[in-house]
Amino acid sequence: MSPYTLDDFAFDLRRAAPPADIWVGSGTGTVAPLPGTVCGVGGWFAPPYAVAGGRLTVEFEVDGAPVADDGQRGAGDRGLLYSGGTWRPDRIVRHGTYHQYRDGRERSIAVRSTLAARHGEPGYVLEIAVRNRTDRSLPVRLRPGLSGDRAREVPLADWGWMPPQAGGDGQPVTLVHNGLSVELEPGAEQVFVLGVQAGQAGTRATAGDTTRAWEARLSDVLARVPRLSTDVPGLDAYYRRSLASGLVCLWDNPAFVTTPFVATSGMDGGAVCGYAWDTGGYAPHLLTLMLGDRVTDVIDAMISADLTNHYAIAPDGTGLGVPYAYSAWSLITLGYAAAGHVGIDSALVKRLYDAQAALDGRFLPCGPDGVLRDYGDQHNLLEMRSAGWEHVVASPNAERAWSLEMLADLSEVSGAGLPAAELRASAGRIRSEVVRQLWDAGAGWFRSRYPDGHTELAYSIQAFDALRAGACPPDVAAALVGHLRPGAFLGDYGVSSVSARDERHYELGDVDWSGGGAYSGEAPQLALTLWERGQPALAWDVLRRLFWMGEHFPYFPQEHYCDRPAAPPVGRRANVVAGLTGAEAVVAGLAGVRPRPDGSLVVRPQPVEGGTVELRGLWFRDRCVDVVCAPDRCLVTVDGQPVAAGPDGAVLAVPPAVRALAPGA
Template sequence: MRIGKLLITSSIVWTAFTVCDAQPGKKVGSEKILPDQKYTLEDFALDLNASLSPSNHMWVMSGWSTVTPVSNTVMGVGDCYGPPLAGRDFRLVMTLAVNGHPVKDIGSTGKGDVGLLYSGGKWRPDRIIRNGTYHFIVKNDLISFSVQSELIPLYNRTGFLLKMTLKNRTGKSMNVKFMPDISPGKPLVNPLSSWTFGQPPRGNDAKSDGDHHWSNESVSITLLKESPEMEIAADKSKITYLGIVFTEKNKPFLPPESLKEWEVETEQAWKGRLAWALNNIPVVESDIPGLDDYYKRSVVSGLVCIWENPSFAVNPFLSTLGIDGGGICSYLWDFAGYSPQMASLLLGDKVVDNAKAMTAIDLTKYYAYTLDGSGIGVPYSYSTWSYVNLVWTIWKHSGEQRELFDEAVRLVMENEELQSRQNGLIDYGIQNNLLEMRSAGWEHFVASPNSERAWCLERLADMGEEAGYDNASINQWRKSAAEIRSAVRTTLWDPGARWFKCIYPDGHEEIIYSIQAYDALRAGVCTRDMEDALITHLRDGAFLFPYGVSSISGEDEIHYEVNDPDWSGGGAYTGEGPILALTMYELGRPELALDILQRFFWMGRHLPYYPQEQFADRPAVPVNKRANEISGMTGAQAILYGMAGFDPRIDGSLWINPQIPSNNRLNISGYGWKQNKVDLIYFNDTFIILLNGKKVYSGKQKPVRIL
């Protein structure tokens, strides 16, 4: 495997080198210098023996169903969800009777003849492949065989397949009986409006009501088996399938002629999804250790948030979390606040439908929408900024969206009515409206999202100018933005601490070293002196740790803790570190940006997709938080829009301002923008840009207009 990768890499480097021999500005023919490339399902595979995901974080989804294996087993299966159906507490445990001898698959860690021995496997977006071995002398007779199972979530229905391949490793025929033990659990029909941030509730116990059939008052579970008993000739292999289908009570389904049809259906659904979802997302290859894997895992973090069920309010539906059944809803801050550029590439023009669904719930009342489009949550302090950020990004990628713009204006103007007449700032309330920390601090009058208010007003002015909005409004927006920046600097900046303070209504002040301060920096409120002061804290032991960043500085003895990485320290929400790196790229500090980003590269080698949070002092993930997160795409965003420097602008132009380390190589193939494809090659301190296969620039790194 290593040799193959080296051969591919060597080939691309040689191609880049020969191109670099051309003189800058010299025309090149229409031949494609980089081959057309797109990621396949196998490109996203992860060796399970290398996985550091907690067992409750290991899932696989089809875009319709999601299912989890039983840890350390070869064929065991746990919960399965496919909204509105929830297979809570479902368990399948397999026993094989081989020549009459029972071989249990229970993941035993004991000694002796303990059954089938799990020997590793592979995660892919469409299936989990697990391997097992049995080699034991029973009553003076050697029984030796291998099992490979493929756990495949179903598409167009709720359930899963187990595809099992058995190989007889002996010199004589082997009889095998499959004896699945089913615990049907507590299934439930959970309304589409009730799939929120936790996993769905449990229903009543399901009971057996016939051969291979279980049900309670609302859900039926059916077991389908092919070849429950088979003879395997000496040194030969055979394949068989087993299927579990969840349906609403008294709603019959039509089984396929062969269960393989359902396997093909899931595989084709995934291949079709990759075709449209990756149409604009390029392949990235670099000699920076760990970058390629980190980028791919970031991309797949978005792919496993895509649900394609026509009964949902939006199809495709981009969930915030969801692969483990919790958080199959769309939360604005995660989706639009952290990864709007990647979401726009992923969904293309369909991202507009997701933005309109946000508009429909009234963001002055709710912060997320459910599968049926209902609003949930509370009026949230970061919703207005997140929505404007999404509209701004959509406008740059897809062009003017007047309906979305008008809603952005409404939200911003209503938000501005909340400002204090005394200091021009907004009191954003307590933790449930902000970061949900477990200490006092970063409450009421805070630098972020007050700073984002100024950013929003500036972006409204920019879009308004393009749309021909009235000059009086545009001028007032810019004037108000300047006043807010001044208010943040004079009221919330502490010159002695050289950090932002938080002010409570009674005058109490807190200095809290929260990573959220860097969002204020990104919003453009800081002077150069303030910027320099903030950046001095981006050091080891403060915000930087060996395996990521901390949401609270490790030097903040009052607020720092390690049991809630999200916003309280010891680690961070998964989108926070990459956004910090992107901010450093935007500020022209690429060395610091890469230093931050590289601390997360372990995740690309050891996690199938990125979780809600991660620790920073060790390569580990909190087991009590959600298994996946849409803002996991922010890592790829930092690479494309920070390091590579893609810069789509409001006037419809596309620029690039690369900040690639001079001694490294980077190839980007197939960045899609408005029906065009852009390829980048950086090697030997020469930067090549190809537009639709034709070279348009060759030279040093600098800002270049592509279109």
């Protein structure tokens, strides 16, 4: 049973600071209202159907007078006036008012619209409630107008980063309704139901059908996720919005390669595909809690797409794009989380090993010793717009070492028979060479090295990935962390992907990787890294800068600024699965919940000053774990019974589920 209801994720649209339109989904489709209107609807997507340029407008006739709903601003009679609304995962409810007095006659109606994407059918449902606020009878008529595209049928293999474009042939888009006129008695309300669909699909779908699908989804994917309670201002809203960011990325179209299918974005029709990098690399524990044993289906589908040539999978499992340097590490990280939560078999461990080896072969050894890899230019990495963090870089070289070590652990608990000792030795050599070859002690930063020997100091947030991957001895780690200060990486509202003090690389046009803000998973992952290193005060200082996001986004966008509470206005994805990293940082960092691949669970809480944080109802291998972090105490209970901490402050909440096997067993 879910610890949260749909109302727990309700968001007041008056507080919205969206990057563009706000969308709502059903698990099989998404739709957006027309901004500023009470009833207007814009484009919609229900793979394989795309109606990017669709429009539904509604004009009212009230007591013979036309009342437009077109979002016009300014003084005077501007028709139906938008007065706010509420987003929930299953619907958007908008409110509007029309109140005029002319020629001795009052015309006053309240309008409430409920917009929901259909579940299981291509299209959407718009319910419009009109209430008569006068003391006389009012005749009311709706005049809907449907315009724009036909429903293009786009093969599932073609749903990549950008939304399908408008235009082209396809199914006709039709409008059905339950009547458009009524004589409203004083105080009476009438609900008009309009359905927009591709072709001649069923006509009886209602917003309630989508709500029931969402209620079932919450009962399924949140049943193992803990509920947060806290007296820390802003933290609870941030945690819930982070969970919402993960929820809206789950699709349950039976034609997709997995059910659910984890999209990188998808609300605006773009990135319905799943990138290996952010699927596994940002919130592997929260995602595994959501998916349970189905997480291995996601890993299997991505490996099957051939990571040596692709960074993502389309909804049907087709590989997309070029090879990403981070793909194997991300999936191994997800596999490592899966091993702890639900177990992992030797066959999947071997496939992860093969994927790592294949990607290692794709990015060739460099230097006289051949220990480090040249990871190519920006299209194989994270696509900064300047030269800099390219070719031989600290990350993902350090993450490769981390991958090899994780594979050794997974082999030992699964009996996969990988050469664990050799993998660990290789990991040690890589970490040593990352520092020996790339560390610039004078700058206190890692250099990037190009094939011709040219080097660059690019002060990218990616350097902290090498810290998390264990490649930094104490002096190197201290120097890196010393750059986390205001005016460099820290802004009032988050972190900058490039230090503002780096005049060669810092810019404001590419917020996610070139400065002025960051990809939405980066700041909470940095906080998690600091908690993992035992620096809770600095970790909290990073995470608290993000709490504004919980107040102003229904779900987190692809990227956001760090110097003001906003996101780039256009051209980026409206949502992103990496938004789930906020909840990951709270659970795995602040509360210190760390599953191990042998099926054990270790908890090492790191409380914050001046507040209490409670996480209750985390289900781990059929055990219910609660964690309370308060300034004066930490308490871990399992099935309601307190568990004592060890000498190092860690709590073995759940003992190993499997016996660790000897290497090669």
